[in-house]
Amino acid sequence: MTTINDVAKKAKVSTATVSRVLNNSDKVRPATRDRVSTIIKELNFVPNVNALGLQRKKTKTVGLIFPDASAHYFSEIMQGINRHLFKNDHQILISSAHDEEEEIKTINGFVNSGRIDGLIIMMPSARDYKGLIDQLKNEIPVVFIACEIDAPYSTTILLDNYNSAKEMVHHLSQLGRKRIAFIHGGEHNYDARERHRGYIDARSEYQLDESEELEVMGNFTEASGFQATLALMKRNPAPTAIFAANDAMAIGAIEAARVLKLSVPADLAIVGFDDISLAAYLDPALTTVHVPLRRLGHLAGESLLKNMNLDPAERTTEKIIIPLKPVIRRSCGSEQESA
Amino acid sequence: MTTINDVAKKAKVSTATVSRVLNNSDKVRPATRDRVSTIIKELNFVPNVNALGLQRKKTKTVGLIFPDASAHYFSEIMQGINRHLFKNDHQILISSAHDEEEEIKTINGFVNSGRIDGLIIMMPSARDYKGLIDQLKNEIPVVFIACEIDAPYSTTILLDNYNSAKEMVHHLSQLGRKRIAFIHGGEHNYDARERHRGYIDARSEYQLDESEELEVMGNFTEASGFQATLALMKRNPAPTAIFAANDAMAIGAIEAARVLKLSVPADLAIVGFDDISLAAYLDPALTTVHVPLRRLGHLAGESLLKNMNLDPAERTTEKIIIPLKPVIRRSCGSEQESA
DNA sequence: TATTTTAATGTAAACGTTTACATAACTTAG
DNA sequence: CTAAGTTATGTAAACGTTTACATTAAAATA
Numbered sequence: 001m002t003t004i005n006d007v008a009k010k011a012k013v014s015t016a017t018v019s020r021v022l023n024n025s026d027k028v029r030p031a032t033r034d035r036v037s038t039i040i041k042e043l044n045f046v047p048n049v050n051a052l053g054l055q056r057k058k059t060k061t062v063g064l065i066f067p068d069a070s071a072h073y074f075s076e077i078m079q080g081i082n083r084h085l086f087k088n089d090h091q092i093l094i095s096s097a098h099d100e101e102e103e104i105k106t107i108n109g110f111v112n113s114g115r116i117d118g119l120i121i122m123m124p125s126a127r128d129y130k131g132l133i134d135q136l137k138n139e140i141p142v143v144f145i146a147c148e149i150d151a152p153y154s155t156t157i158l159l160d161n162y163n164s165a166k167e168m169v170h171h172l173s174q175l176g177r178k179r180i181a182f183i184h185g186g187e188h189n190y191d192a193r194e195r196h197r198g199y200i201d202a203r204s205e206y207q208l209d210e211s212e213e214l215e216v217m218g219n220f221t222e223a224s225g226f227q228a229t230l231a232l233m234k235r236n237p238a239p240t241a242i243f244a245a246n247d248a249m250a251i252g253a254i255e256a257a258r259v260l261k262l263s264v265p266a267d268l269a270i271v272g273f274d275d276i277s278l279a280a281y282l283d284p285a286l287t288t289v290h291v292p293l294r295r296l297g298h299l300a301g302e303s304l305l306k307n308m309n310l311d312p313a314e315r316t317t318e319k320i321i322i323p324l325k326p327v328i329r330r331s332c333g334s335e336q337e338s339a
Numbered sequence: 340m341t342t343i344n345d346v347a348k349k350a351k352v353s354t355a356t357v358s359r360v361l362n363n364s365d366k367v368r369p370a371t372r373d374r375v376s377t378i379i380k381e382l383n384f385v386p387n388v389n390a391l392g393l394q395r396k397k398t399k400t401v402g403l404i405f406p407d408a409s410a411h412y413f414s415e416i417m418q419g420i421n422r423h424l425f426k427n428d429h430q431i432l433i434s435s436a437h438d439e440e441e442e443i444k445t446i447n448g449f450v451n452s453g454r455i456d457g458l459i460i461m462m463p464s465a466r467d468y469k470g471l472i473d474q475l476k477n478e479i480p481v482v483f484i485a486c487e488i489d490a491p492y493s494t495t496i497l498l499d500n501y502n503s504a505k506e507m508v509h510h511l512s513q514l515g516r517k518r519i520a521f522i523h524g525g526e527h528n529y530d531a532r533e534r535h536r537g538y539i540d541a542r543s544e545y546q547l548d549e550s551e552e553l554e555v556m557g558n559f560t561e562a563s564g565f566q567a568t569l570a571l572m573k574r575n576p577a578p579t580a581i582f583a584a585n586d587a588m589a590i591g592a593i594e595a596a597r598v599l600k601l602s603v604p605a606d607l608a609i610v611g612f613d614d615i616s617l618a619a620y621l622d623p624a625l626t627t628v629h630v631p632l633r634r635l636g637h638l639a640g641e642s643l644l645k646n647m648n649l650d651p652a653e654r655t656t657e658k659i660i661i662p663l664k665p666v667i668r669r670s671c672g673s674e675q676e677s678a
Numbered sequence: 679t680a681t682t683t684t685a686a687t688g689t690a691a692a693c694g695t696t697t698a699c700a701t702a703a704c705t706t707a708g
Numbered sequence: 709c710t711a712a713g714t715t716a717t718g719t720a721a722a723c724g725t726t727t728a729c730a731t732t733a734a735a736a737t738a
Contacts, residue, residue, distance in 0.1 A: 001453060003724055014688045019726055029686060046451035050392035051724035054693045059389070061432070068418055075414030079407060082435050091454075092433050093400070096421050112385035114340060114694090115430075222620045248617060255620040278587060281561045281594040283622055342694055353718045358696055368716060390694035393723045453724090 002043045011036045061091045063116040068096040080297020104132050111139050118304045123147050125188040141307035143300045148190050155303040155318040161191050164289045164324040165198025173206045177241035181214040183228040185245035195245045218249050225252025247272035265333030275327050284330035341382045350375045400430045402455040407435040419636020443471050450478050457643045462486050464527040480646035482639045487529050494642040494657040500530050503628045503663040504537025512545045516580035520553040522567040524584035534584045557588050564591025586611035604672030614666050623669035
């Protein structure tokens with residue numbers, strides 16, 4: 001590996017001068033600058049990041065902590081983050097942890113080792129983060145994605161799950177469905193809980209059937225949506241619509257309806273949440289809520305970078321809520337069809 | 340940020356002793372060790388990675404270069420890699436690049452900046468990597484995933500696309516389909532090309548219709564599968580089966596069949612490739628080829644780590660080909676049904 | 679041309695670790 | 709109790725940068 005010393009020697013200047021050329025700071029005589037630049041290219045010299053990090057206390061790297069489930073969700077968001085950071089010459093260090101304890105350890109390591117300048121935490125299952133937040137406070141800027149955390153001096157980006165869920169239930173009720181079941185995504189998932197909350201509130205607001213047996217727990221997989229639907233259709237009276245907390249479960253629900261020889265949407269309306277790319281290609285095309293994952297990622301990257309360039313004292317506590325749009329297709333039994 | 344100096348001072352020892360405790364190397368008197376350890380915990384001291392990297396010339400970090408498309412594919416593989424590396428206390432630095440030039444620059448930066456100890460390159464579209472390989476040679480160990488590269492002293496992990504595609508075509512022909520169309524995934528994608536090659540060879544081997552108009556180009560999206568199918572069904576005579584190079588396009592094909600009022604599989608058999616999680620929940624359930632993405636990632640991580648622990652001189656050129664298994668469901672018109 | 683001012687370059691310390699080598703503190707043996 | 713042998717600890721250089729400060733070279737002025 002070639003170092004700044006090799007360059008300096010070959011160019012017959014001091015390392016200071018090479019450094020100045022590299023950072024095109026100060027005044028360097030054009031002739032010298034050219035000579036040094038040529039040699040840098042000649043030797044394919046790239047400054048050692050460890051030395052840089054040590055000296056500057058900045059690494060141009062941001063950490064990204066994510067859950068080891070929900071692959072689809074995750075990778076889209078990450079692409080959004082990455083694209084923005086890449087443009088701004090920053091790298092991403094990723095880590096996924098199983099449980100909360102492991103996670104806190106990881107974060108601690110990231111932050112205190114001088115490895116990163118900023119952190120994005122995507123942990124829908126996060127609950128008790130007291131210790132963590134104290135850690136972070138004033139160390140480096142943090143962006144939380146879909147976490148229920150009141151951390152001062154950080155950014156939190158949330159989806160407007162609650163209102164969209166309400167809206168979806170409202171839409172179903174307008175279509176005459178009064179007995180709407182809900183397949184939950186998991187108690188420990190923030191998005192799932194919010195969607196559920198929207199469902200519950202909408203039921204009472206729009207005077208729908210509020211019986212408890214219309215709610216069943218799933219885990220965001222097709223299989224769980226399938227099982228949940230089989231269970232739900234044994235209720236008496238059976239639901240006339242099913243709202244699954246994500247598209248995967250809705251797909252399982254559609255398959256279950258097929259097995260039960262129920263026509264969707266005639267006998268049973270089914271709607272999902274997420275708007276995965278193939279939702280439009282299902283039979284029937286799935287009514288769902290569109291979630292702009294790439295944009296979410298982009299916002300996260302942008303907000304983080306902005307805060308990284310700010311004095312700790314200037315940082316603010318920010319909460320960004322991304323509004324979501326229902327996408328009406330056939331599976332809800334609606335006449336209209338949107339793009 | 341607390342440093343080894345703070346610890347040393349507080350424990351009234353030299354930094355050397357603290358270092359020895361940290362690396363539990365050498366002999367340190369138990370009493371001293373305890374005292375130092377206590378203070379390390381007390382101060383929540385984490386060694387600075389930049390200083391470590393500078394000194395040790397190892398960063399416990401591996402780079403991961405991936406394409407900015409194929410989110411699903413990518414994130415599963417990454418999870419596989421991550422899980423293995425996390426266990427072995429290594430971090431992952433990711434980067435995705437748009438074009439080849441940008442990519443080579445990224446790799447160059449990664450490698451020559453002392454940022455990483457190993458590199459995993461996932462670039463199905465990679466073609467001409469001469470310059471790159473020369474770069475890498477003997478610098479750090481590399482694993483290529485789904486790249487058509489003959490790089491000495493590195494590991495290449497490939498899917499057995501070719502044989503599985505052949506097998507799938509064979510299966511269709513056994514079911515009496517003689518006019519099998521193919522929806523290509525993209526000329527610049529290694530996996531897509533290999534699947535196509537398998538299709539072509541199978542056609543001639545099993546004496547099927549070899550007309551060129553049975554091949555159409557797609558781009559791995561549902562929409563392209565949809566369009567491709569509409570086009571294919573205008574052929575005269577029309578194909579009796581469609582082999583899509585991935586599941587997303589197969590889903591588009593199924594939707595197209597629906598629009599054309601064709602029954603699948605009765606009028607038209609449709610098969611895909613990948614076995615995404617919802618393939619089993621489609622109507623009809625999709626016959627496809629299962630690709631063990633997590634395992635692929637795991638293998639990549641394992642192989643890389645192994646090579647990182649080897650002397651450059653001891654490294655070998657390795658090529659791992661992962662065999663794939665067809666998953667027979669309803670969409671091909673087969674009687675049998677597999678798990 | 680000699681002197682002052684300004685611009686370019688060099689020197690060396692600092693960042694936070696590890697580690698070879700030097701030294702100090704114990705043990706053990708005589 | 710001293711000398712020799714161990715074992716534990718300390719000192720300081722090294723890793724590859726940046727940068728404050730010192731120095732030298734060039735330009736401007738008298």
